[in-house]
Amino acid sequence: MDMRTVIYPGSFDPLTNGHLDVIKRATKLFDRVIVAVAESSSKKPFFTLAERKRMLAGVVKDIPNVTATSFPGLLVDFAAKKKACAIIRGLRVVSDFEFEFQMALMNRRLKERIETVFMMPRGKYIYLSSSLVKEVARLGGEVSTFVPDSVERALRKKLRAKRR
Ligand code: ADP
Numbered sequence: 001m002d003m004r005t006v007i008y009p010g011s012f013d014p015l016t017n018g019h020l021d022v023i024k025r026a027t028k029l030f031d032r033v034i035v036a037v038a039e040s041s042s043k044k045p046f047f048t049l050a051e052r053k054r055m056l057a058g059v060v061k062d063i064p065n066v067t068a069t070s071f072p073g074l075l076v077d078f079a080a081k082k083k084a085c086a087i088i089r090g091l092r093v094v095s096d097f098e099f100e101f102q103m104a105l106m107n108r109r110l111k112e113r114i115e116t117v118f119m120m121p122r123g124k125y126i127y128l129s130s131s132l133v134k135e136v137a138r139l140g141g142e143v144s145t146f147v148p149d150s151v152e153r154a155l156r157k158k159l160r161a162k163r164r
Helices: 017-031 049-060 074-081 094-110 130-138 149-163
Strands: 003-010 032-038 066-071 087-092 113-121
Touching: 003 017, 003 074, 017 032, 017 087, 017 113, 032 049, 032 074, 049 066, 049 149, 074 087, 074 094, 087 094, 094 113, 130 149
Parallel strands: 003 032, 003 087, 032 066, 087 113
Antiparallel strands: none
8 A cells, every 4th residue: 555655844943732733633644744844944043953853853753653854955856755745734824824825836836746735733723833932932931831841941941052
């Protein structure tokens, strides 16, 4: 039988419970989920690539059929290399839509056979984003309900290091 592999790409700067919710939903639809940190993102990340990958790997290690990695260059090339049939993206609010729609259609033009699948997280994660989590943590707020424990620890440590 064909293994159905999907790529869930992103910055994961850092991984939040919203991302985790999407990852778990994806495992119900696909045989293998590869969560992949984009190396070539134009965003200026708070965590280094190695840190983001390590955090991700630590969190998904107990979820069967999920692996964490990173990829250089174009997402569709990475997806083709991994023989993935689809890309997962999370949709939260309407404001996500425009950009996600453009990107999905561009990816389709680049590689026709790879589908983009959009998934919605639980309602309570709708307004959750990595940038909001970083902002709250930076200002001394409690983020334990928004990210896994290991990510919360990493955030505290990173903030301490940056303040030094
Ligand atoms: P990117 O920089 O590629 O947008 P992110 O790490 O911010 O990377 O997000 C990766 C994917 O996860 C995107 O599709 C984004 O919409 C989705 N996502 C982010 N936060 C959430 C959330 N709270 N619930 C569901 N999906 C989310």
